[in-house]
Amino acid sequence: EPEVTQTPSHQVTQMGQEVILRCVPISNHLYFYWYRQILGQKVEFLVSFYNNEISEKSEIFDDQFSVERPDGSNFTLKIRSTKLEDSAMYFCASKIGLGGEGYTFGSGTRLTVV
């Protein structure tokens, strides 16, 4: 079964450092997403990406965050200057269209900011 692949599985970084989280969505999917889940809290939407541009973003997705699809397969989330409160599980997701089907989530990257 096709999978969404995320790397790394765990990243530890110092406060103020830049991190890039990487995702390879399912190949025939057209819509790409980043969500995060702080430990013990709900899954929160960050950003959606379609046709090489951001289609929606949440209040969480401020100027410290950016997304990119540098080639035909990778989809990245960059956090420019990490804060302690950025520590969370970050999930990439993709879906084929805007129909009623749900996302396929990747296995996640656990980001720990120290």
Next chain:
Amino acid sequence: QKEVEQNSGPLSVPEGAIASLNCTYSDRGSQSFFWYRQYSGKSPELIMFIYSNGDKEDGRFTAQLNKASQYVSLLIRDSQPSDSATYLCAVSWTGNQFYFGTGTSLTVIP
């Protein structure tokens, strides 16, 4: 404000019983409704989606939607210990962004 509410649980049921999980949402414009299962430390896994009023069955799982009451539920028949997980309700207004509830923790006791 678009809210999705779930009882956090924990909900405990004996093996073989029916587990009933409930979710309410705030916005009547909601179009699509999803149930995800999340094991501890893992990513959400889609179980079912529903967008029409009524019931939708898939194996041991039945999703029920009542848009007038802004209520969606998930029934798990013949519950198994492997069903022990957190169940997330998600709602979408546009098919793009999903709003998740905090999840209900289910434990199936052998």
